[in-house]
Amino acid sequence: MSAADAAFEFGPHSVESEQALLGAILINAAALDGVRHLVEASDFAEAVNGHLYEAMCLRRDAGEPIDIRLVKLTVGDRDLGGMTVGQYLAALAGGATTVINAPGYARSIRHAAQMRRVLETAQAAVGAMTGGEIADPGEYAAGMVDELDAVIVASHGRSVRRMRLGQSAAAVLDRVREAQSGRAQRGAPFGLPGLDRATLGMRDNQLLILAGRPGMGKTTAGIHFALSSARAGYGVGFVSLEMDDMELAERALAAVAYDRRDPISYRAIAQGVDIGESAYRRLDDARRALDRLPFEIEQQPGLTVSQIAARARSLRNRFERAGHYLGLLVIDHIGLIAPSKRYSGNRVQEMTEISGSLKRLAKELGIPILALSQLSRGVESRPDKRPVLSDLRDSGSIEQDADVVLGLFREAYYLEHVAEPTTEQFDRLNVVRDTLEIEILKQRSGPTIRVECFCDVSCNVLAEAARW
Structure with a gap:
């Protein structure tokens, strides 16, 4: 007309x-x-x-x-x-x-x-x-x-x-049958058996928060979880807003080449001068193993959630063309995501917008998103410095939007920083020097437990203590 x-x-x-x-x-x-x-x-x-x-x-x-x-x-x-x-x-x-x-x-x-x-x-x-x-x-x-x-x-x-409830219920029962037959596909693995059993892994559509104070091993744990998922065949995108790709690669090489009798720290790899021929061969073997993994690093600082989303969609397409699929997105860390201008200057509202956007992105992409997060300084004022949910920094919305919140605690970190340690503190440090506690502070559909791990922070190595 x-x-x-x-x-x-x-x-x-x-x-x-x-x-x-x-x-x-x-x-x-x-x-x-x-x-x-x-x-x-x-x-x-x-x-x-x-x-x-x-x-x-x-x-x-x-x-x-x-x-x-x-x-x-x-x-x-x-x-x-x-x-x-x-x-x-x-x-x-x-x-x-x-x-x-x-x-x-x-x-x-x-x-x-x-x-x-x-x-x-x-x-x-x-x-x-x-x-x-x-x-x-x-x-x-x-x-x-x-x-x-x-x-x-x-x-x-x-x-x-749109799905009818009956259709969804049928899909759940199909998954039960798969679990009974041993064919069930759970979420992307953490690579820690106790944590995987308690959570069923990092499941699709979930927003997971890995929280701790500086020095607790957030990046160590985040890289371990990402490597474990990539080894299991899940395509991994690692958005590093703080470290560049070389620093992450140093940590990954140290972890994959790890030998408790002769560890190679990522600091030694960065310096390079003290790496002998035998150690170099181990690192080269580790390099080849890493090259086979579906693992990509996005290292541009100051990205907004929208920019992260755009890169994640592009990564998903690249993985699909290579015969893989995007199964996990790791963000290190949530506090460095650039906010939009909508709530400029209001940090609480900015973090509320960011955490809500990450949860929506997890659902849109149909994958788990693991976001590392700093805890507030209030932890340092308590005798027991193990994290609690209220320690999440800047906004309670992170706690509300997250499906799973993991808190990290290394007692050794605090004992190492005692100016004049007592004999008791020195003995205790020797006991817990390589111990990392991972506590499930929140889980929508599962237990809240604590998993004790062996952790060599200098080599970016993590393993469940009971299996080490």
């Missing part, structure tokens, strides 16, 4: 699909129920079509019939280039052919809306960058990533398949 076509001249649009969808709803209001999860009023290119769609949704929600007269009363009357609303509705109904194609019309409308948002983002960026003001190009790029990521999330979110 010329009036509608003239109303939106620029950018991708699907006015014919808009008219066909509205006509299908006028013929059979039930068509609306099958498309509301696909399209919103704001997706319509022609403003009056979006207004009509919104009015139809309101009448449907109120349990009232949708017909030309009642929709006209809801919308009111206005001129559409010589055509009234009543005439326009009559033409919609007269031009509609079938309700079967309603979902297809809705998807076409949504696709065009997303294309317009991509185009608008690009045009706004061009306008800003050519407006004469000299600014940091990184800011323009970050803004574009945020806007485009919103399009991706919206696209994915509306494509989530």
Whole structure:
């Protein structure tokens, strides 16, 4: 129709699909129920079509019939280039052919809306960058990533398949059968049997927090968990906002080449000068083992959650092309994620936004996300410095959004920093020097236990104490 076509001249649009969808709803209001999860009023290119769609949704929600007269009363009357609303509705109904194609019309409308948002983002960026003001190009790029990521999330979110409860229950029983036969696939493994039994591993859609004070071994544990998952065939993305790839590689080499009788610390690897020929051969063997693992490092500092999400999706595609799949994303650490400008200066609100966004990203990608986190200094003021949930830094939302929270504690760290240790403290240090406690502080669907581990921090080695 010329009036509608003239109303939106620029950018991708699907006015014919808009008219066909509205006509299908006028013929059979039930068509609306099958498309509301696909399209919103704001997706319509022609403003009056979006207004009509919104009015139809309101009448449907109120349990009232949708017909030309009642929709006209809801919308009111206005001129559409010589055509009234009543005439326009009559033409919609007269031009509609079938309700079967309603979902297809809705998807076409949504696709065009997303294309317009991509185009608008690009045009706004061009306008800003050519407006004469000299600014940091990184800011323009970050803004574009945020806007485009919103399009991706919206696209994915509306494509989530609805499931009947009975179907989900059947899938659970299938998993039970697989577990009974020994074929069950649990979550990405921590590589610590006691922790894996208690949690069933790092499971899809989960946000896991690995928390501790500085010196407790967060990065040691995070790298161990990541390597264990990669060895089990899970593709791993490690987002390092603090260390570069070389530092992480030094730690990984020290861990894989570890021999308790002749350990090679990652500091020695970094220095290089004291590495003998035998040690070098062990490190080269470790290098070849690491090269076979589906493990990639993202080392750019100051990333936002949107930028992390964009890189994770790209990594997932690369893994799929190589015959793997993204099974774990590790972030070191959550406190270094750059916040958006929405809550600038309000750290509590910034962390609330970040933790909530990470949880949504885990669900969107269908993978576990393990985020390392600092604990507050309040730990240091207590006689017992083992972490508790309230020690999570800056925001209680991290505790709320996380499915699993693991707290780390190394008694040896504190004993090593006693200025004048007593004989008792010195003896105790010898007992706990290589001990790391990992406590499940929170788990939505499992026990909260403590696992004692052997930990050689200098070599980035972790193992369950009972098995060492």
